[in-house]
Amino acid sequence: MKRIVIVGLGFIGGSLAGACQKAFPRAEIVGVSRTAASLQKARRQGWIDKGYPNLAQAFEAKGARPLLVILCTPVDTLRDLLLQLDQVAWPGTVVTDTGSVKGFLVRWAESRTWRRIHFVGAHPMAGSHERGIDHAAPHLFDHALTFITPGRRGPQSTLRLTTNFWKKLSGRVVLVSPEEHDRFAAQVSHLPHLLAALLVVSTPPKALGFAASGFLDATRIAKGEPSLWVPIFLENRKELHPWLENFSEDFERVKRIIRKGDRERLKRILTQAQRRRVDLGKGSCGVED
Amino acid sequence: MKRIVIVGLGFIGGSLAGACQKAFPRAEIVGVSRTAASLQKARRQGWIDKGYPNLAQAFEAKGARPLLVILCTPVDTLRDLLLQLDQVAWPGTVVTDTGSVKGFLVRWAESRTWRRIHFVGAHPMAGSHERGIDHAAPHLFDHALTFITPGRRGPQSTLRLTTNFWKKLSGRVVLVSPEEHDRFAAQVSHLPHLLAALLVVSTPPKALGFAASGFLDATRIAKGEPSLWVPIFLENRKELHPWLENFSEDFERVKRIIRKGDRERLKRILTQAQRRRVDLGKGSCGVED
Secondary structure: OOEEEEEOOOHHHHHHHHHHHHHOOOOEEEEEOOOHHHHHHHHHOOOOOEEEOOHHHHHHOOOOOOOEEEEOOOHHHHHHHHHHHHHHOOOOEEEEEOOOOOHHHHHHHHOOOOOOEEEOEEEEOOOOOOOOHHHOOOOOOOOOEEEEEOOOOOOHHHHHHHHHHHHHHOOEEEEOOHHHHHHHHHHHHHHHHHHHHHHHHHOOHHHHOOOOHHHHHHHHHHHOOHHHHHHHHHHOHHHHHHHHHHHHHHHHHHHHHHHHOOHHHHHHHHHHHHHHHHHHHHHOOOOOO | OOEEEEEOOOHHHHHHHHHHHHHOOOOEEEEEOOOHHHHHHHHHOOOOOEEEOOHHHHHHOOOOOOOEEEEOOOHHHHHHHHHHHHHHOOOOEEEEEOOOOOHHHHHHHHOOOOOOEEEOEEEEOOOOOOOOHHHOOOOOOOOOEEEEEOOOOOOHHHHHHHHHHHHHHOOEEEEOOHHHHHHHHHHHHHHHHHHHHHHHHHOOHHHHOOOOHHHHHHHHHHHOOHHHHHHHHHHOHHHHHHHHHHHHHHHHHHHHHHHHOOHHHHHHHHHHHHHHHHHHHHHOOOOOO
């Protein structure tokens, strides 16, 4: 790696810049952000070597040919950024991203002809309900799982470069289809987020004053930024919907069980939940999605 | 307080014994547990001065008249224990408890005639998904909120004694009707617990392997002990049911919003959830229910 360009210096982009600085000490790390304060903070922390307010300036600048660009902006900005990059990047530039939804982007990208860039989607399962570079943490990805979601075509060398990059940065790399990724994400990240938000909204304000740590933990993710989450829910509608239906059915079933006072069936459900959740704590990657 | 009898030396009873030992240094703290190891541990920790395997022996023993008995056993054991206590306790003994559901117990108790005891229900909002005296923590109640749920009759002095006891032990005491308590508990504790358990059970095992800290936090309470939680759900059916219905309706509504791609309404819900949850973190008692 000679030159790594990170687009977007929020919580993820800032953390990633810091992580790259450690993992690739000989590479030049370039940050792109419209926000002057974020560029300044990244420079002050020593996370980026150079910073630019937009893509055009980042690629006009002299210096080593950029081998890898990582997009770290909300999922609804990624298509536009790929189109822009295809205008300004050096031919042969590899582009990856950190977005929480993959199908819509990878399938769209492989349906087009690209002149200069090769895109390989990725999603490191690391994050926070906090946002902005002020909360960024360069070791965020150390033990994280990163999904890589290659499209149906594209050179092997491109996939290898992307995979090696994420292997160097995160704890574990898993290759899956974009649709499989979106299904997993719907199950372990998007549905839980929706339930947490609904739980907060549907609880009467007076009762909220009596919330203790159980409620607080169960709803922590509801602090997440709506401008990031709205596009996630909408872009992942297709894979999310069947799991929302599935959860509805399970919820209706348990409601009936409780109404009928079916002690045995209720106990079976709670016991299965307890066993699986205790086991999970032992093996999981334990970092935020 | 001259003599305090704590019945049940699990996580709550053990913690309460330790807390009483600190808060009432001149009182004799007596523990009652069928489990020899729990009595032993409580004695070794200096949390109890005396320990007995059953109520009869605890009350046969010589010593100061017990002024207060606290029941710290699962909610489905409390009726039986009150009946037993009424056989063996000193006349005028005040009994309180720590159970998570109040209506069924308080209304049942006030419908009967008691010969020796006066019962005043209570629920300190403190706990853990861990169980047993090995996890007990004497400062568990320090900042907790305790609900006191008096029945329609019973002498003021009894209520005063109970209230003073919980005031001394916990951060804040709130007097509400048993039904109001059960509604609050359904909202901030029982529904969240049910959702967490269902989330674990409804997620395919393969996807569970990709769970990160968002999912782990959202489902931590699902580790709770089914033998405690089944009676809670069943005894609180009446107040719980409308909130399960309410949540179903909210969930169906947000499913439609996502299916239609209604960006604005989805954003409004997530923004309201974010705002309320962030505010909540600031003011809540921050201890487990």
